[in-house]
Amino acid sequence: MVSSTEFQTVLKTASGYLDVAANAHGEEKAFLAVQALKRTCHPSPHVVAVGPGGGSAVAHLASQLSLGEPHVESARLTLIEVPGVTSSSLADAVEAFSRVGTCQLVSGFAQDMGTLLTEPADVISASALLHEVYSYAGGYTGLHGVIRTLPTVLRPGGMFAYRDVYAVKGVSLHDGSLQTYTSRSWLRFLRMFVPQYLEHGTHPYHSASDPMVFRQDSRIVPVERLDEMTSAVIAAPAGVFREVQRHYITLRDHVWRSxxxxxxxxxxxxxxxDWIDARRGHKRVHYALTDTDWLPDSQKSMLIALSERYIDHYTVDGDIFDECTDIALNAFLTLAEHGDGECGEVWQNWVTREGRETYAYMTLDSLLAAVAVHSTEVAQNQRTVLMPVQPTDVLRRDRTYYNRYLRRALPNPLRDAKQLVLFTNIPVGDTRSLSEGMHCLQQWCSKGSLARVYSAINSGG
Structure with missing residues (x-):
């Protein structure tokens, strides 16, 4: 076991991880920040990016500003990153932004934004911030603390642009659900992942109504004794299935990269x-061979036989690659389960860095309600509340490639996507904006959540 500090700053923030695995989707990560800047009235807005990682969002924002979109006289960017975290890609992005504005990097934690920033922000942008805080910095207590901090560092009318993993469509992640698993690699993954996640991860599934029940051949079996040769029917909260599915995808990507x-x-x-049909998530996969010698030659030879040579590497239909990968991944998990050699090391690195995270602990309903309610609890001269105010302030970006794979691998998969929300810091005395915000929440929130928000706004803090 590594310490909590080492877990965060050594594995989660290793330069190789930040420069490669965590440095993608720059347009998506910066999308709402760009939209917020289009709506700001400040000629020289102060933008704060929390946890910039490899800098993909910073680079995209710089490119948009260089094109004059959005149109601002100048932009001042403050980056807040965990102490000791560096990456060459972030350094490149900072250099690119310095050509269109000013940029400073501040070391610290999201919980300390109030003391790290020397002036209010017009826009705060973050990706995966709340699930990282939830997983590593105090669960709901830490998460609610960060939400309460946001109104104190945003100007009235300022905006919080947030992106994270899409949960599920429903009121609660604790709603009971049934899933069937037939793939050997998925069954073995369940046997390896679920016990350590439920025991060591930060997650909300502790109540008497949250158990996981595994059945094979109509008999209840412990998860540790799941037979990967027999289909399993599992009863559990929808949120647990969401965690299993997202973690399997991250493991697969991690093993691929290794x-x-x-x-x-x-x-x-x-x-x-390289899309064959982007709308359906069908792509060609480009890959290079490595010198791994433990995998049977027949598996690598079969993949090559189904592929085409492309300059200095190979390309193959994504569906074929996914099927071959699941066969190879099952062989990998067989060795990793016994801690054998390189496979055991790759598995352990992933478990330590990603295996205890909780990606989806709130549905969109509960996220919007939590941000609104806790943002009103701050003692300040002008009380404000964080809410989306336009229908387009709440978006979902589907992962079509992953969804295509999941539909082929699982009988009833959950949707894989990112959810994006642009919150506005509304003064509680601004009745017009409050009305717009409540109207927007009505499209996403249950009546119970709406009642909580209404009560919080009108309770006086």
Missing amino acids: GVLGFRPFLEGPLAA
Whole structure:
């Protein structure tokens, strides 16, 4: 076991992880920040990016400003990053932004924004901030603390642009659900992942109504004794299935990047977007061979036989690659389960860095309500509340490639996507904006959540 500090700053923030695995989707990460700048009235807005990682969002924002979109006289960017975190890609992005504005990097934690920033922000942008805080900095207590901090560092009328993992469509992640698993690699993953996640991860599934019940051949079995050769029917909260599914995808990407399977696909850059049919999530996968020698030659030879040579590497239909990958991944998990060699090390690195995170602990309903309610609890001269005010302030970006794979791998998969919300810091005395905000919340929130928000706004803090 590594310490909490080492867990955050050594594995989660290793330069290789930030420069490659965490440095994608810059347009998506910066999308709402760009929209917020289009609506700001400040000629020289102060933008704060919390946890810039590899800098993909910073680079995209710089490119948009260089094109004059959005149109501002100048932009001042403050980056807040965990102490000791550096990456060459972030340094490049900072240099690019310095050509269109000013940029400073501040070391610290999101919880301390109030003391780290020397002036109010017009826009605060963050990706995955709340799930990181939830997983590593105090669960709901830490998460609610960050929400309460936001109104104190945003100007009235300022905006918080937030992006995170899409949860599920429903009121609660605790709603009971049934899932069927037939794939050997998924069953083995369940046996390896679920016990350590439920025991060591930060998650909300502790109540008597949250148990996971595993059945094979109509008999209840402990998760540790799941037989990967027999289909399993599992009863559990929808949120647990969401965690299993998202963690499997992150493990698969992690193992791919390691090259331990004998091939390493291109997951970033132009070759990662070679679509056959983008709307349906069907792509060509480009990959290079690695020198792994534990995988049977027949598996690598079969993949090569189904592929085509492309300059200095290979390309293959994504559906074929996914099927071959699941066979190879099952072989990997067989060795990793026994801690064997390189496979055991790759698994352990992933478990330590990603395996205890909780990606989706709130539905959109509960997220919007939590941000609104806790933002009103701040003692300040002018009380404000954080809410989206336009229908387009709440978006979902589907992961079509992953969804295509999941539909083929699971009988009833959950949707894989990102959810984006642009919150406005509304003074509680601004009745027009409050009315717009409540109207927007009505489209996403239950009546119970709306009642909580209404009560929080009118309770006086």
